[in-house]
Amino acid sequence: MSIKLGNYYFEPHETAATLQDKSGVYAILCLIGKEYKVIDIGESSQVKTRIEGHDRESCWKKHCKGTLIIAVHYTPNIQQAGRREIEQELRRLFRPVCGEQ
Numbered sequence: 730m731s732i733k734l735g736n737y738y739f740e741p742h743e744t745a746a747t748l749q750d751k752s753g754v755y756a757i758l759c760l761i762g763k764e765y766k767v768i769d770i771g772e773s774s775q776v777k778t779r780i781e782g783h784d785r786e787s788c789w790k791k792h793c794k795g796t797l798i799i800a801v802h803y804t805p806n807i808q809q810a811g812r813r814e815i816e817q818e819l820r821r822l823f824r825p826v827c828g829e830q
Contacts, residue, residue: 732758734802735822737819739756740800741758745777748776754801754804754815754816755800756801756823759796760796760798768788768789770816770828776801788826
């Protein structure tokens with residue numbers, strides 16, 4: 730099952746252990762019932778490494794009273810500038826509470 734955020738499809742994961750260390754854009758979501766709330770959005774050339782021990786993890790936990798979900802849109806053919814474009818587009822759309830605005 731994928732989750733559509735804006736024009737992009739993301740794969741949901743409940744733990745960083747199932748992530749791949751590939752380039753991509755990630756969204757940190759809070760699942761409450763059947764509703765997802767976007768808490769943070771970022772990009773990395775190594776998504777798994779970035780998520781594990783993330784500096785904003787405390788912010789995610791503070792703003793989620795449900796289940797934290799890591800959703801990833803892998804971008805094997807997109808360089809950092811392209812990933813940042815997607816990240817900024819989704820930040821403007823969802824206004825996440827954690828991270829740079």
